Amino acid sequence: VPGLKTTNKISLFRNAGLFRGLTREVVTRAADLAISSHLNPGQILFYEHERASGLYVVSRGELRSIRQDAEGREQTLATASRGAVLGLAALFSGETFFSTMVADSTVEVFCIEKHDFHQLCREDTGLLRNAVQMLAEQIREFAEIIESLALRSVEQRVAEHLALVADGRGTRSGKTCLVELRLTRTGIASRIGSAREVVSRAFTHLEERGLIHVTSRRLLTIPDMPALSEFAGIASRSDGLAL
Amino acid sequence: VPGLKTTNKISLFRNAGLFRGLTREVVTRAADLAISSHLNPGQILFYEHERASGLYVVSRGELRSIRQDAEGREQTLATASRGAVLGLAALFSGETFFSTMVADSTVEVFCIEKHDFHQLCREDTGLLRNAVQMLAEQIREFAEIIESLALRSVEQRVAEHLALVADGRGTRSGKTCLVELRLTRTGIASRIGSAREVVSRAFTHLEERGLIHVTSRRLLTIPDMPALSEFAGIASRSDGLAL
DNA sequence: CGGCAAATTGAAAAGACTCAAAGTAAGTGG
DNA sequence: CCACTTACTTTGAGTCTTTTCAATTTGCCG
Numbered sequence: 001v002p003g004l005k006t007t008n009k010i011s012l013f014r015n016a017g018l019f020r021g022l023t024r025e026v027v028t029r030a031a032d033l034a035i036s037s038h039l040n041p042g043q044i045l046f047y048e049h050e051r052a053s054g055l056y057v058v059s060r061g062e063l064r065s066i067r068q069d070a071e072g073r074e075q076t077l078a079t080a081s082r083g084a085v086l087g088l089a090a091l092f093s094g095e096t097f098f099s100t101m102v103a104d105s106t107v108e109v110f111c112i113e114k115h116d117f118h119q120l121c122r123e124d125t126g127l128l129r130n131a132v133q134m135l136a137e138q139i140r141e142f143a144e145i146i147e148s149l150a151l152r153s154v155e156q157r158v159a160e161h162l163a164l165v166a167d168g169r170g171t172r173s174g175k176t177c178l179v180e181l182r183l184t185r186t187g188i189a190s191r192i193g194s195a196r197e198v199v200s201r202a203f204t205h206l207e208e209r210g211l212i213h214v215t216s217r218r219l220l221t222i223p224d225m226p227a228l229s230e231f232a233g234i235a236s237r238s239d240g241l242a243l
Numbered sequence: 244v245p246g247l248k249t250t251n252k253i254s255l256f257r258n259a260g261l262f263r264g265l266t267r268e269v270v271t272r273a274a275d276l277a278i279s280s281h282l283n284p285g286q287i288l289f290y291e292h293e294r295a296s297g298l299y300v301v302s303r304g305e306l307r308s309i310r311q312d313a314e315g316r317e318q319t320l321a322t323a324s325r326g327a328v329l330g331l332a333a334l335f336s337g338e339t340f341f342s343t344m345v346a347d348s349t350v351e352v353f354c355i356e357k358h359d360f361h362q363l364c365r366e367d368t369g370l371l372r373n374a375v376q377m378l379a380e381q382i383r384e385f386a387e388i389i390e391s392l393a394l395r396s397v398e399q400r401v402a403e404h405l406a407l408v409a410d411g412r413g414t415r416s417g418k419t420c421l422v423e424l425r426l427t428r429t430g431i432a433s434r435i436g437s438a439r440e441v442v443s444r445a446f447t448h449l450e451e452r453g454l455i456h457v458t459s460r461r462l463l464t465i466p467d468m469p470a471l472s473e474f475a476g477i478a479s480r481s482d483g484l485a486l
Numbered sequence: 487c488g489g490c491a492a493a494t495t496g497a498a499a500a501g502a503c504t505c506a507a508a509g510t511a512a513g514t515g516g
Numbered sequence: 517c518c519a520c521t522t523a524c525t526t527t528g529a530g531t532c533t534t535t536t537c538a539a540t541t542t543g544c545c546g
Binding site for chain 1: 320368
């Protein structure tokens, strides 16, 4: 039923960060311009260096943005799920995507043509303003990744990752937190820029130190969240950084 | 002479990326709102986590944007010189700077208040559009840094850095290129996320491999630019990336 | 139960970091 | 012009981290 599909599309767009707070009219127009496509797990939405022809809004599924070297080792730059916008930076600088986007599950995305999107931005400043904000946030996230890679050990990066995941969707009770991992060790390795065996060993060490308790492969308990964060070298917003 | 100073300010702003292509009126208004300040080498313009009160345009000197860990090890995120804009991302996301900005030489910057800048953006969409573009470019640069740190060895990163500098301001003749380095080994180390001794050894190795010839500490010859780039693992825009 | 992907573990090697010592270049002041 | 200071660089040696390869082991699903 096309009517229902359109409604879904609009509600997706309304809740996507890029269109948040915009007039119903613009959101509808954007949704009308968007074309749906589907991906199977492992499929590539676009490649690094490919000419960027448009922008994508994720409707269903999970994707990750990666860079790889000649030997196939890969580093995850970001992950995306419903409501995320892909390829935004590419539309405003250079002409090409700066990363490869691969589907981690069955995915549905809506694509808006580059030209159409620029037209929309010209008509509604709010949209442009949202774009700026999303880019600014991505810069902050990238800066975080750079700091981790350059300044922290693999174990700290694993701890950081766990703390972040726990913070995002763990079940807290006091200092304790219960987390379900959605990534394999390989997946974590790609996110933190290391190899699966090293991540595995890091889990063991963290457990020996009493910072985590591995219940099963995908399930773990963090007895003391602040302790884990401190080990990871993360400054909570409350910590004053002395000169 | 205030008249001359204003003229300089305007010409600076007109050539800054953020104001490029805008009407004389907006540029003038921005320049009028801007307040000058000076820094000595080593001084800090702003700290990470500090509340961002405004945006800076560099008039004279060199600065670098860094992150550091508890032990003082630092990683350079970017460098800035005349015409560069600092703190842009901070004005559009979160409230705080995401890096510390330190002067590498005697520096003059012009500061525009956050509120004033947002007002200007509201009045002139072109300004907002330029902001988007600058942020998008920074994202691309950061992605590059992440790939380097995660996927390349220190030697490759040194090679990459030399190739980049050579490409930017080296004197080419055929495949050969002559470069003057402006950074100390320590400076290079901070940029590529390593330690000065390691960089020093990397120079030696690169010379042994015949990829560079170190004439003096700050002067070197690259006999074969493509070879150096290949060693660094950089894909030139012309290389087709096979599936 | 068998088969498969994921995870773990061990061991060796490579890479990177640190500390300490010594060398080099350039500038300052006598 | 030389001795001296200072900042930067190089080198050696030892250590720690991380990677890699290979061999198992684990847990899950049909």
